[in-house]
Structure formats: structure tokens, C-alpha cells
Amino acid sequence: MNRRFNLISLKRWFMVLIIVAVAAMPLHAFAAESGADRPWMNTSLSAEDRTELLLQAMTLEEKVGFVTGKVNNYYGFYNDGLERLGIPALQMADGPAGVRVANPDVQDKKSTALPAPIALAASWDTDLAKKYGDLIGQEAHNTTHNVVLGPGLDIARTPWGSRNFESLGEDPLLASGMGAAYVKGIQSNPVIATAKHYLLNNQETERFTTNATASERAIQEVYVRPFKAVVEQADLGSAMCSFNQVNGTYACENQELLTNILKDQIGFKGFVMSDYGANFSTVESANAGLDLETPGEPYGKWGSKLLEAVNKGEVSEQTIDEKVRRILLQMFDKGLFDKPVTNTTINAKADGAKARQFAEESMVLLQNNDNMLPLSDNKLNSIAVIGPDADTASAAGGGSSLVNPTYTVSPLEGIRKRAGKGVDVKYAAGTDPVSAGDAFNGPSAVPSAILSPANAQKSEQDYGTDQAEFGLHAEYWTNKDMEGDPELVRTDNQVNMNLGFYNYEGFNAQSSKLPVTPTKFNSKMSARWTGAITAPKTGEYQLSLTSLGSAKLYVDDQLLVDNQGATLSTTKKGITLQEGESHNIRIEYRTDFPVQSNHDMGAQVRFGWEAPEDAVDAKMEKAVELAKKSDVAVVVTRTYDSEGYVDRSDLELPNNQEQLIRKVAAANPKTIVVQMSGRAVEMDSWQKEVPSIVQAWYAGQEQGNAVARVLFGDVNPSGKLPVTFPADDQQTPVSTAEQFPGVNGVGNYSEGIFVGYKGYEKQGLSPAFAFGHGLSYTSFDYRNLHVKNSGKGDDATVEVALNLRNTGKRSGAEVVQVYVGNLPTKVETPAKQLAGWAKVDLKAGKQQRVNIKLDRSALSYWDEKSNEWIMPKGKVSIYVGSASDDVRLTGSVNIGSPSGK
Ligand code: BGC
Numbered sequence: 001m002n003r004r005f006n007l008i009s010l011k012r013w014f015m016v017l018i019i020v021a022v023a024a025m026p027l028h029a030f031a032a033e034s035g036a037d038r039p040w041m042n043t044s045l046s047a048e049d050r051t052e053l054l055l056q057a058m059t060l061e062e063k064v065g066f067v068t069g070k071v072n073n074y075y076g077f078y079n080d081g082l083e084r085l086g087i088p089a090l091q092m093a094d095g096p097a098g099v100r101v102a103n104p105d106v107q108d109k110k111s112t113a114l115p116a117p118i119a120l121a122a123s124w125d126t127d128l129a130k131k132y133g134d135l136i137g138q139e140a141h142n143t144t145h146n147v148v149l150g151p152g153l154d155i156a157r158t159p160w161g162s163r164n165f166e167s168l169g170e171d172p173l174l175a176s177g178m179g180a181a182y183v184k185g186i187q188s189n190p191v192i193a194t195a196k197h198y199l200l201n202n203q204e205t206e207r208f209t210t211n212a213t214a215s216e217r218a219i220q221e222v223y224v225r226p227f228k229a230v231v232e233q234a235d236l237g238s239a240m241c242s243f244n245q246v247n248g249t250y251a252c253e254n255q256e257l258l259t260n261i262l263k264d265q266i267g268f269k270g271f272v273m274s275d276y277g278a279n280f281s282t283v284e285s286a287n288a289g290l291d292l293e294t295p296g297e298p299y300g301k302w303g304s305k306l307l308e309a310v311n312k313g314e315v316s317e318q319t320i321d322e323k324v325r326r327i328l329l330q331m332f333d334k335g336l337f338d339k340p341v342t343n344t345t346i347n348a349k350a351d352g353a354k355a356r357q358f359a360e361e362s363m364v365l366l367q368n369n370d371n372m373l374p375l376s377d378n379k380l381n382s383i384a385v386i387g388p389d390a391d392t393a394s395a396a397g398g399g400s401s402l403v404n405p406t407y408t409v410s411p412l413e414g415i416r417k418r419a420g421k422g423v424d425v426k427y428a429a430g431t432d433p434v435s436a437g438d439a440f441n442g443p444s445a446v447p448s449a450i451l452s453p454a455n456a457q458k459s460e461q462d463y464g465t466d467q468a469e470f471g472l473h474a475e476y477w478t479n480k481d482m483e484g485d486p487e488l489v490r491t492d493n494q495v496n497m498n499l500g501f502y503n504y505e506g507f508n509a510q511s512s513k514l515p516v517t518p519t520k521f522n523s524k525m526s527a528r529w530t531g532a533i534t535a536p537k538t539g540e541y542q543l544s545l546t547s548l549g550s551a552k553l554y555v556d557d558q559l560l561v562d563n564q565g566a567t568l569s570t571t572k573k574g575i576t577l578q579e580g581e582s583h584n585i586r587i588e589y590r591t592d593f594p595v596q597s598n599h600d601m602g603a604q605v606r607f608g609w610e611a612p613e614d615a616v617d618a619k620m621e622k623a624v625e626l627a628k629k630s631d632v633a634v635v636v637t638r639t640y641d642s643e644g645y646v647d648r649s650d651l652e653l654p655n656n657q658e659q660l661i662r663k664v665a666a667a668n669p670k671t672i673v674v675q676m677s678g679r680a681v682e683m684d685s686w687q688k689e690v691p692s693i694v695q696a697w698y699a700g701q702e703q704g705n706a707v708a709r710v711l712f713g714d715v716n717p718s719g720k721l722p723v724t725f726p727a728d729d730q731q732t733p734v735s736t737a738e739q740f741p742g743v744n745g746v747g748n749y750s751e752g753i754f755v756g757y758k759g760y761e762k763q764g765l766s767p768a769f770a771f772g773h774g775l776s777y778t779s780f781d782y783r784n785l786h787v788k789n790s791g792k793g794d795d796a797t798v799e800v801a802l803n804l805r806n807t808g809k810r811s812g813a814e815v816v817q818v819y820v821g822n823l824p825t826k827v828e829t830p831a832k833q834l835a836g837w838a839k840v841d842l843k844a845g846k847q848q849r850v851n852i853k854l855d856r857s858a859l860s861y862w863d864e865k866s867n868e869w870i871m872p873k874g875k876v877s878i879y880v881g882s883a884s885d886d887v888r889l890t891g892s893v894n895i896g897s898p899s900g901k
Contacts, residue, residue: 038086040332047332055325057085060317061307067323068303069273069296076102077149077276077295088146088336090327092194092294095150096166096182097396097700098403099139106343111139112351112701113405116165116397116678117152117182119362119697121174121722122774124815125839126181128361133185133193135354140191142344146336147192147238150401151182153226156679156723157202157755158734160647162439165397165678165698169722170756170771172222173834173855176229183234190335192237195230197275199223199257200749201242205646205741208278211245214749219246219261220862220869221753228266237270237330241290243278252279258289271326276400282306286315291323348406352702359699359706364719365692365775372670372691374713374777375632382424384626385412386664387636387674388431388655389513395676396698398436398511399643405701411636411674414704418712426630430623430660435512436503437496438640438654442546442570443608446533447656448493449617451585453531472529472585476517480590482526488518495529495587496655500602501644512640522602529587529607535577539612544572547605549593554586566593568604568646613659620660627668634711635661635690639677641698647741651682651729658685665689674707680725683768695721713777718813718839720774720883724757724767731767733759757884758830770885772817772834778808778844782816782888787878789893796871798835798854798893802880806842813841817881818852820859824874824895832884833858859895871896 039045040054058066062082069079069090081089094100099111112135114120120132133151140148152166153175161167168175168182179195186193200212200223214223230236239262241252251257252274262268271291279285279293282305293302309315331337365373375383389395393408416425432448453473471493475486493514499522521527533555535541545551545563553561555575563571577583589605596602616624627633637657652658662685665671672692675681676699687693694717699706709715726732733755734740738748754762757771783803791797800818818836823829835858838850860871873896881887 041086041337043338047329050332051325051328054085054087054328055321058082058324060310060320063320063324064303064307064310067292067320067327068300068306069292069294071295073102079292079296088331088340090147091145091341092147092149093140093143093145094400095136095148096152097401099136099143099145099148100401100403101143103144106143107345109404110406111143111346111403112348112355113396113403113408114355115359115362115700116698117168118156118165118678118722119699120182120358121168121178122364122695122697122719123358123361124174124720124722124837125361126177128358129178129181130185131354132358133182134188135185135351137186137189137191139346139351140186141189142342142346144341144343146190146341147194148186149194149196149240151179151193151195152197153179153195153230154197154201155223155226155755158647158740159651159680159723159726159729159732160649160740161202161679162204162641162645162647163397163399163643164723165641166401166643168226170724171722171834172225173858174722175226179226180229180233183230183236187235187237187334190339192270192330192334192336194238194240194273195227195236196240197242198227198239198262198272199242199251200246201244201251203647203741203747204643206745208243209245209745210742211248211746212749213247213746215752216864217862218749218752221857222755224261224266225857227262231266231268236268237334239268239270239272240275241272241278242275250278250280252290253281253284253288255288263289269326270330271323283309283314286319291326346406352406355700356702356706359702360709360715362697362699362719363706363710363717364695364721364773365717366695366769366773367687367691367693368775369691373672373694373711375711377712380419380423380631382426382630383415383419384623384630384633384668385415385425385427385636386430386623386627386633386660387411387638388429388433388657389638390636391427391429392513393701393703394511394513395638395703396511396700397641397678401643402511408701409704411704411707414706414708415634415711417705418708418714426626428623428626430620430635430664431656432494432619433513434638434640434655435496435514436498436640436642436645437494437606439498439642439645439648440546440568440604440606441649442606443542443544443572443610444654444656445494445496445606446543446609447617447619449619450534450536451494451531452534452582453491472531472587475528476521477526478520478524480524480526480592482528482588488521492529495605495607497606498604498645500604503602511642523596524591525603526588526590527603528589529585531585532582533577533585534582535579535615536617537612537615538577538579539615540574541577541612541615542572542574542610544570544608544610545587545605546570546608547589548601549589549591549596549603549605551587551589551605553607556584557586570608572608572610613662616663620656620663623660624663624667627664627671630668632670632672633664633668634672634674635664636674636676637661638675639679639681641678649729651680651726653681661686662689672711674711676703680723682726682728684728687768695719713810716777716810716812717774718776718815720772720815720817721769722771724760724771725769726760727766727768731765733763733765754830758833761831770883772815772883773885774815774883776812776814778806778810778812780814780842780882781805781807782880785878785880785889785891787891787893789895796895798859798895800836800852800854800878800880802850802889803847804840804842804850805847806844809844811841811843813839814882815839816850816852817883818854819879819881819884819887820854821877821879823859823861823872823876825861825872827861829861832879835859
């Protein structure tokens with residue numbers, strides 16, 4: 001069995017929830033006992049002493065068992081505790097956007113779905129990050145967990161990353177500050193936080209194999225920094241090594257990363273666990289510094305194999321002891337022995353209120369021409385809420401971090417409730433729902449409104465009565481050749497399907513409105529869709545098939561498009577269609593490539609189109625009509641981002657939403673776009689058409705209330721972008737194929753330290769919205785900059801002081817950002833680098849002196865020859881502003897010398 005297949009089946013083993021009985025369930029927690037037979041339970045001893053006492057009592061077999069994890073569908077991920085010695089099991093819950101509960105017996109698997117971490121990062125508020133972490137820690141503990149698999153400290157290196165939503169942005173200092181506060185919050189409970197994914201885990205495409213190749217300087221200055229911060233500032237308990245290779249060696253057997261950098265250089269006292277299935281060796285990983293294999297047995301490389309290696313002398317018993325010591329130390333230190341996990345019902349209302357606050361603080365007002373926002377209560381009689389998923393709260397990142405919410409509030413509900421009785425709030429979807437099918441590239445799917453399953457042409461009046469009347473007749477088989485009777489027959493509104501890795505019942509359904517396709521069709525399958533297409537306008541259309549596996553499109557029984565689909569790809573053909581004229585359609589699809597047999601890369605197929613701009617289908621037309629007769633139109637758009645799929649290679653909004661915005665904006669100039677995405681999207685085809693854009697991210701279960709309160713001005717937006725939004729996907733510092741997704745399995749991090757805004761500035765690329773950008777309903781004035789340094793050597797600090805005044809009519813918060821210019825050295829350093837920030841709340845008209853201490857790393861560089869941080873001597877420019885491209889005050893300071901002389 002090859003490596004890849006091995007770990008996929010392992011993931012699936014947990015993911016697919018049709019599981020038999022669970023024999024070996026871990027004990028929840030053993031009663032804490034003290035006394036002579038268990039001296040390590042004496043709480044007056046230090047964690048170190050308790051650890052040594054307990055370690056001595058363990059046999060080699062017990063120790064090896066303890067460092068080898070397990071998985072089942074009740075308890076999720078765990079290791080076996082040891083009843084004989086009263087060691088509680090490690091019971092792990094996925095983060096980082098809330099607690100993912102696996103056990104159906106625990107509170108119906110529900111917990112509070114928080115805004116995605118990228119949203120948290122947009123708040124730039126470390127106090128908030130601590131509260132966020134604290135809530136996760138509490139809910140983890142109350143849902144029987146003592147380890148949280150979060151936060152995610154992966155730098156959002158590219159704008160395409162499908163897991164960018166789990167990250168804390170593109171800047172290492174921002175990720176450090178927010179990450180450290182988040183970890184402190186989690187660990188203020190008897191719960192261990194796990195910083196992941198160590199290291200260079202910056203893409204989903206080829207995520208199990210890619211060889212991320214970066215310079216030592218980039219590794220130290222950019223990617224290691226957030227991990228260093230959580231170790232040094234937040235006493236991190238655990239770190240998770242990633243799937244990928246780093247400079248040619250898999251992360252979980254990479255001694256340089258695990259031992260030399262993390263443990264020796266940074267001084268990490270906690271334990272390293274493998275990502276789930278990311279340990280590929282027995283001896284190498286054990287000797288390189290991996291401490292806990294997860295999920296471990298029966299699929300992993302440790303357990304009995306590790307015992308054998310110890311017995312053969314390939315791994316020493318001291319090495320095993322060191323692993324156990326690290327785990328036990330954290331368990332004692334973080335209170336896991338003394339405060340056992342509980343199953344205590346989450347206070348949905350109180351925690352939901354916190355989720356709303358996090359969401360409100362994270363929203364970024366990207367654009368607000370003519371002060372369109374906030375909406376004014378008294379001038380408003382009607383609002384059109386438009387958008388495929390505006391009436392559900394399904395916009396959330398998919399994959400292991402998806403949380404089953406205690407309740408949800410959709411944008412439509414939130415707006416309706418806030419607008420009150422006097423305002424007529426009406427809804428129109430405008431396009432089909434966004435789903436996992438939209439995670440991959442290629443032209444948008446053909447809208448359901450122009451498809452008919454019964455070859456019958458539909459008139460506009462028919463539309464909206466019975467959704468199932470629109471779309472194509474679908475037949476599914478679990479064999480590749482459509483043999484026998486189909487095992488599933490239904491109407492699919494669109495052909496836009498992405499099965500495989502994360503298609504398992506009850507799970508991805510949460511992040512999409514569409515019905516779930518049974519998991520039996522995930523890999524080996526064939527499908528046929530039949531019906532008719534009726535063009536909404538006469539013109540030239542490109543009909544396309546995007547697929548992995550072969551797909552054929554027949555129009556009036558003639559083969560029009562034949563996509564081989566050996567890799568996920570698109571084939572399109574032009575065709576002239578007459579308005580109102582129906583044509584028979586037949587699409588045949590097969591998962592006939594070997595790669596599709598491994599469940600991860602399952603069935604993927606989309607019937608797409610590129611249509612003339614005025615080809616507006618009946619569903620979109622309804623939304624346009626509604627917008628026309630409403631005072632304002634709020635278009636809620638979304639992307640579908642998830643772990644486990646290839647990253648997108650374009651940044652356009654999927655499933656005809658761009659056209660929807662343009663058409664609605666043409667009908668009503670007062671159009672506001674509320675965008676739900678976990679990453680940057682491209683806006684050039686519609687940005688100028690709309691006055692206001694709110695970046696709402698994936699805002700969690702309270703998304704509707706938070707959106708409404710921002711739109712109506714109950715909350716003055718104060719979020720700032722933690723990632724750059726590029727003008728388009730060619731204009732980024734990582735736009736070559738060598739850099740992303742890599743060539744021949746190698747991702748070359750040739751941009752070095754120039755990641756994110758540092759790279760845009762270096763290459764002279766103007767983004768659509770810069771890092772740090774975010775508007776407010778009030779305005780701020782910056783004055784009287786004073787920069788001083790004090791102290792010597794390692795105690796040298798640079799501090800910036802300035803006056804900030806709220807010059808508008810509302811209270812608001814401003815994120816004052818301090819960037820340093822090129823450092824005084826021949827070594828190339830960024831023209832602007834974030835060195836500190838402060839989030840300041842100010843009432844209208846009020847002023848405050850703001851002091852910001854600058855981060856030493858931002859005033860230093862990593863010297864590859866001497867393997868250390870060096871702060872050069874000389875003058876450095878200081879830029880203070882409201883965004884990386886909105887500098888309000890400039891100064892300078894001498895660094896590297898005692899008193900600025
Ligand atoms: C993800 C981790 C996650 C683990 C367990 C992996 O696929 O990369 O982030 O914690 O699964 O669900």
C-alpha cells in the first residue's frame with residue numbers, strides 16, 4: 001500500500017460516520033487519587049517532580065502505548081490513559097474555529113461555531129483573541145476534551161489557500177500576537193493547546209506530499225516566528241507537525257525542525273504530535289523529535305513497531321522517556337490530572353453572545369463610497385436581501401475545523417430582525433447555492449433556472465414554485481459504467497459535484513444548502529444527467545465540463561464537449577443558442593482514473609458555462625426585479641473554502657455571483673456587498689459598480705446578527721485586513737507555478753521573506769485592498785509622533801507615541817499600525833514591515849496618547865551565517881498609519897545603539 005493511500009484510508013476511517021461498535025473507548029478521566037501508591041498526585045509537588053515520579057512507575061510497553069494515539073468515531077482522537085497509574089487519556093477536539101465534538105453522546109455533537117480564525121485576526125485585538133481561546137478551552141473541557149487541535153499558525157502565504165480561513169493572516173507579528181493570546185485563553189482552562197501545522201503547511205494542493213523549499217532566513221523570519229511567540233509568550237503545550245516535506249524531509253521526521261529549531265533553539269517544553277496520518281516512519285520520526293503519533297494505531301508506524309525498534313536498539317529507551325516526560329509534564333502543568341474533563345451543557349446563549357461580539361469586531365469595511373453605510377433606520381422602507389446562501393448560516397470553512405453550531409442566525413434573519421416591522425425585507429437567492437462543487441476552478445456551473453429535467457421548457461412564471469422542477473434528471477451508479485439500475489435517482493439543480501474527502505453525511509451538509517450525496521458514490525461511480533437547456537438570451541455561449549474523470553456533454557445527441565479529466569481540468573466549446581429554444585442535454589461522467597479510487601480525490605464534475613453578460617436567467621432576474629423596487633440591496637456572496645481539496649487558482653466569486661452583483665448594482669445603485677469568504681476574492685469586475693463592501697469572512701453561528709448590526713451602524717466596523725486582497729491572481733508575489741502550487745512536487749518559496757504585503761511592495765504590485773486596510777464610520781486624526789529608544793543590548797526597546805483623535809461623530813476603534821522601513825544593513829529587508837500596533841477605542845471628539853512598543857524581531861534579521869537574529873546599527877524609518885498603504889506619520893529612530901546616538 002503506498003503512503004498516500006494509507007493515510008487517506010486512515011483519515012476516512014474516522015471521517016465516515018458509519019461505524020460499528022466501539023470496543024476500546026478511552027476512560028473519560030480517572031478519578032484523581034492521591035496517596036502513597038500514587039505520589040505524583042500530590043498537588044504540592046511541582047509538575048516536573050510529579051512527572052518524574054510517574055515516569056518511573058511506567059513500563060516500557062506502557063510508555064510506548066502512551067505515545068501512540070488512537071481514533072474512533074465516538075471519542076475522536078485520543079491516546080489510551082493508564083488506569084493502573086491513574087493517567088487520564090488525552091482527549092482531543094479539533095479546532096481552531098470552535099470545538100468539533102465527535103462523540104454523538106456528548107451534547108448532540110454541538111458547540112459554539114465561532115468566526116473563522118482569519119476573522120479573529122482581522123480584529124487585531126489580542127484581548128479578544130484571549131477571550132476567543134478561553135471560550136474554546138471552556139467548551140472543550142465541558143465537552144470531555146483536554147486537548148484542542150488549534151490554533152492554526154500557518155502563514156497565509158498565497159491568496160488561494162483553501163485553509164487560509166484557519167490562519168491568522170499573512171504577517172508573522174500579527175499571527176504571533178493573536179496566536180499567543182489565543183493559546184493563553186485556551187490554556188487558562190485545564191486544556192492543552194496545539195499550535196499547527198509545523199511547518200510550511202501553506203497549501204492544500206498536494207498537501208500530503210509537497211516539498212516546501214525555503215531558505216533558512218524565510219523559515220526563521222516568517223514561518224517559525226508565530227510558533228516561537230506562542231512558546232515564549234504563552235507556554236504552548238503541544239505542537240502539530242504537518243503532512244508536507246520541508247526542504248526534502250517530511251515535517252514529522254525533520255530533526256532540524258522538531259529538535260534543532262523548535263525544542264533547542266526556541267526552547268519548546270511541550271510535546272510534538274503528528275498531524276493525522278503525517279507520521280511516515282518509525283525510527284526516523286522517533287529519533288527526530290516526534291513525541292506522539294496521531295491518530296496512531298492500528299494504521300500508524302509506532303505502537304508495536306516502535307516497541308520493536310526499541311528492543312532492537314534503533315530507538316533508545318531514553319528517547320521514549322523524553323517523549324513521555326514531555327507529554328506528562330504538560331498534563332500536570334496544565335491541570336489535566338487535577339481537573340478531569342466533564343460533560344457539562346454549554347450555555348448556548350451566553351457563548352453565542354460572545355461569538356457575535358467576535359464576529360462584529362472582525363468585519364472589515366472595505367469600501368464605503370458616499371457613506372452609503374450605515375443604513376439609516378428612518379430613511380428606509382425596504383431592503384432586498386439577495387444571495388444564494390443569505391437565508392442560511394451555512395457559510396463556514398469546511399473540513400476538520402467545521403463546528404456543529406448550537407444554533408444559527410442567517411444574514412436574512414439578522415437583517416429582518418434588526419430592520420424591524422416598519423421595513424419590508426424581502427429575499428431573492430439570485431443564483432444557485434454555493435457548495436463543495438465551487439471549491440474548484442473553472443467556469444461557473446450552468447444555473448438551474450435554465451435547465452429542465454423533463455425536456456420541457458420552463459417559463460418564468462413556473463419558476464420558484466417547485467425547485468425540483470429545475471435542473472437535470474440525475475442517475476447515479478456505484479460502478480464506473482452505468483451498469484444495472486441506477487442506485488440513486490433525483491433532480492440535481494446543477495451539475496456541480498465534489499465528492500471524496502469531505503463528503504460524509506451530516507458534515508459537509510452544514511456548509512452548504514444542498515442535499516448530501518451518499519458516501520457510497522464518493523469514489524467509484526458513474527452518473528448521467530439528462531434534460532434540456534433553454535438559453536435566456538440569443539448569443540454565443542461556451543459550454544464546459546470541468547472534471548476529474550472523464551465527462552462527456554451531448555447537446556441534441558451530438559457530442560459537444562469531451563473532457564478526459566486525467567487531472568482536474570476544463571474543456572469548453574462555443575455554441576450559439578437562441579433565446580427560448582430548448583436543446584436536449586446529456587452528460588455522462590465516470591471516475592475512471594486510478595487516483596479517484598482513494599476516496600480523497602473522488603468524483604468531481606461541473607457542467608459550466610460562460611454566457612453573454614445580458615444572459616440573465618429567471619432566478620437572477622427575480623433578484624434584479626426585487627433590487628429595483630427596494631430602497632437598498634444587500635448582496636450576500638460567499639466562497640466555499642475547505643481543507644482537503646486543491647486550492648483554487650483563481651479568485652473569482654463562484655457560481656455566477658459576480659454577474660449577480662453587476663446586475664443588481666445596475667438595477668439599484670444603493671447596492672451593498674457583504675462577502676463571506678475565508679480568503680481574498682477578486683473584485684475587479686464589480687468593485688466599482690457598488691458603493692459599499694463589507695468583508696464578513698466566515699462569521700460563525702451569529703453571522704446574521706453581526707452583519708445586521710454592522711450594516712445598521714449599531715457596531716462601527718473596526719476590522720483591518722490580515723491578508724492582502726490582490727487586484728487579480730496574476731498580480732501577487734507568488735504567481736509563478738514554481739512557487740505555487742509547485743512543479744514536480746516542489747513548492748519553491750523563492751519570494752523568501754517577502755511574503756504578503758512585503759512582496760507586493762517589493763514587486764511594485766498595487767493590490768485591490770492592502771494589508772491593514774479597513775474603514776470606519778468615523779475618522780481618525782494622527783498627530784505628534786515621537787519615537788524613542790531606551791535600554792541596551794537585549795533590553796533595547798523602541799517605543800512610538802502619537803496622539804490619536806476621533807474626528808467624526810461616532811465612537812469607534814482604530815488599529816494604529818507601526819511599520820519599520822529598510823533596516824540599516826546591506827542585507828535586503830522589507831521596505832515596510834509591521835513592528836507593532838494598538839487597537840484604540842475612542843468616543844467621538846476624544847483624543848488619546850497612544851504608546852506602542854516595537855517588536856525586536858521586526859528590527860532585526862536572521863543571519864544565516866551566524867544562525868542568530870541580528871539587530872543592525874543605524875537609522876530606520878518609522879511609518880505610522882491606518883493601513884500598510886495609508887501612512888499618516890513618518891519618523892525615524894536609531895537602532896542597535898543604546899540611546900539613539
Ligand atoms: C488536519 C488537522 C486536523 C486533523 C484531525 C488533519 O487532516 O490537517 O488540522 O487537526 O486532520 O482532524
